[in-house]
Structures are given as structure tokens and as C-alpha cells.
Amino acid sequence: MPWSKGDYPPSMKNLDSRVRNKAIEIANALLEDGYEEGRAIAIATAKAEEWDENHPKDKK
Template sequence: MPWDTQDYPDSLKNLDTAEKKKAITIANAMLDEGYPESRALPIATEQAKEWYENASEEEISEVKNMTDGQLRSRDEDNPGSSRPELLEQGEHVLSHERGWAVKAQDAKQPSDVYERKEDAVERAKEIAENKSTNVIIHRKDGTIQQNISYNK
């Protein structure tokens, strides 16, 4: 369950409002990417503190004015926003223990897992098109079945 300003870990309670909201936003994004809570929270807290030290008054004001919905929602138009290096990587459709996974090249965890391969391919195409990258569809044995490019 994503955190917000009404429900967040005790370790964030002594942070300034902007730092707290930034930490919640970063942690929620990391949880979306599959990071365990025990790793996401300290990383998000450290990154939020560093951000706060370097942020302009305008940036701090913007974060202070964020709503709880903005802290919780996943930005579907900007996949990989908390790991910007993944924006340039292609999407792979791979066999997974629960069906078929959609995973960016070099990502630690899949972004999505589907029972049906067709659903995974559809989602991978959507992400790759938004990122202007490619989709590499694998067979169950791991070999490449198809490579679709959305490079502009």
C-alpha cells in the first residue's frame, strides 16, 4: 500500500514537510519498481534530504503543495521516473514463474507480470512506444522471438 501524509513510516515523522513528501514520493516509486520496503525507505530518506539541501525555494514550495494523490500515484506517462537510466532501455517480455514479465533492460525487477503473454506484450509495446525504445519478446526458453523498434 502506498504511503501518504496521513499514513507513513515513523522514521519520517521528524522531517520537514517538503522532505517528508519527497521521501514518500521516492519510496512509493521504489516500491512500485519492486524494491523491498526495508531498502526503499532508507534510500528514499537519504535522497530526500540531499534533494532538500540542493532544492530552490520554488521546488520546495511545489513539493510542499503536493496532494496525497500526487504522492501515491504512479506516473504512467513517465515509466522508470525514479531510475532515469531505464528510460533509454528497451523492454523485454520474459517467461516468469507467474506467467510473463515486462522488464526494462538492466532493471532489477519486472514492472509488470501477466498470466497471458499477449497482455505482457501489449504492455511492453505501450511502455516502449512512450519511451521511444524497443520491445524484445522472448520465447519460454529465453531465446528471442521478435524485436520491435519504436525509435523515433
């Protein structure tokens, strides 16, 4: 089941919206590649947090 900005896993509810949106993007890509939902969520959350650390908001 693909997720969106308004419909995402409960485990993503406490993420910053910027990180959550990236995690949703990554999770949907992982689902398309055949990953199970639980695994896709875990990987996507970790990768989105890593992405956020490497791409600060004020840096363009």
C-alpha cells in the same frame, strides 16, 4: 503498501514536511520498482534530504 502525506513510516515523522513529502514520493516509486519497504524507506529518506539541499525553499 503505498504511503501518503497522512500515512507514512514512523521513521519519517521527524523529517521536515517538505522533505517527508518528497521521501514519500520517492519511496512509493521504489516500491513500484520492487524494492523492499525497509530499503525503499532508507533510500528515499537519503535522496529526499539530498534533494532538499539542492533545491532550497526560497529559490525558484
